[in-house]
Amino acid sequence: VGSSRAVVGYRIKNLEKDGVIESYITAINLGKLGYTSYKIYFKLFNLNDRAEKEFYSFMKEAKCVIHCLKTEGAFDCSIVVAVSSIKELDDFLTELKNQFSAIIRDYQISLVVMSRIFKLSKILIGKESKEPKAERFSGSKEDMALDEKDKAILQAIANNANMPIVEIANKTNLSIDIVKYRMRKMQETGIVNTFRAIYDTSKLGFHHYVILLKTRKITKTGEEMINSWAKMHHSVMYITKRIGNWDYELNVALASIDDFSEFIGEMKKQLSEMLESYDTIINTKIIKLNYFPL
Template identity: 30%
Template sequence: MMKLDKKDWKILWQLELNSRQTNSEIGKKVGLSKEVVNYRIKNLIRKGIIKGFYTIIDSSKLSYLSCRFFLKFQHDDPGKEQEIIDYFVKLPFTWWVPSIDGTRDLGVVLWAKDTYKFQKIIRDALNKFKPYIKEIIPGVYSKFHIFKRAYLADKKSNSEPSIISTTGDYTKHDEVDLKILKIISDNARISVVELAKKCNTTAAIVVYRLKKLEKNRIIQGYRPMIDLGKIGFYWYKVNLELDDYTKIPEILKFANSHPNIVYAYEVIGGADLELEFEVNSYEQFREVLNEVRERFSKVIRSYEHFLFFKEHKISYMPK
């Protein structure tokens, strides 16, 4: 764990709110010059606390399903497990690949044009690695909710609105939009000038297109990719089985308000509701979990949890 001072935490919070803010804009909000903000961000990157900046893109608005599956390995072979991880990381249509400690070993989230394509991806993987895969648990996101990491600002509750993705509403776009999205998906703080050069267009066109992509909610936000371990945090997932689905909006409202609940997923083929916590210890995880259980004791039938301990890939746009 690396020690951060109050200014570093404030900078992380501003980047969490919008990673495309300029150093000058961040500086005004945290009480530092743009030069000092630039130095501190570079230092956070150098230390590996910030691993990059990514753009949140709604796949459904580009006519993609957002799908995922969990894997459980068998025949203990670390070399083969790494080969499987590398295989999924290199696939152009995967956008998140985390290692897991608990009832699963690996998660794979990807974009697919339809369920046939999703099935083919699973079958291709099984054809290649089936002797080493004990179980595969597929699912298709119907909706996922992204909440701000209010704990970065030491807030007791979160008042920022959630980002709700995979809404299913196709939005018209063209090749220029796709070029911009592919570049900015992995580099959310890229300058307009540099982005224009890479897209072989003008800065004015890029500014216009970005505003349009944001207005149409194809681009839903810009975030830092934080190495949680280096700031002393852990990432847990809790799968809830419910007795009353009408209470899901109430659970989501509570989740959005909690500083340590950062994601919620509604999945076809998954649990009734999936929540993800970022906490500074197992004890804090139990505290947050117990808050949820006590508040919704008449709704939650059962639950299971596991720990994400390493992200191998995150990119919200297929290449």
């Protein structure tokens, strides 16, 4: 970036202090550990302050919930759950519905097939994103065994991806060499995907929109067209392909309602031959984020 290490470090500290950088997370491939991830969108009603507090407290305490967001628009809340069996998902939903039947009007579940995450420079300075920062496919579940040392390391860095090796070693009571070796092995085997910062897009002057796309009959060429358009468009932060009520989810950063209208118009034009319908939500607040539920 043309600045000294000290200057870069100082600027990063200011971004953290100002809340632009909220946290540093380790993206863990739970599929390799025998888990399947589902995204669930909720429509809520009769929601007073007490009911809302209890609902989100439940989400924070539920070990299988790895991501929870407050939203506005077509849905009021979205979560991601990671479970090792369909029974575990059913048990979670049964408990949730029994406890919060008075406020859950409806919910929709989808399974992630693929995710492509793009670099922040694409949004901030319009830099062309030739390759995604991270690309993940759900694929078949594996069940790679983790011992207690691996688990301790992942628990330490799941929400502290920038933690120094020395601190990880102290926190886990492991030697520095063991921590380095095991972290390298977990990256090589694909258990650890990426280390990345979580940004508050509102502090950067953007709203975080989620566009849920339902497509008509679509070919491989059509899929490539959607992915290529998402990769090239400077506002798209990431795209996921899903199995469920929608086929794709676009996460976009837009500064104003005019930008939103322009984006939707361009999307309809570019994807006119394959777009059936779409829904829109705005992510407003992160309630929980933890990629390691063990």
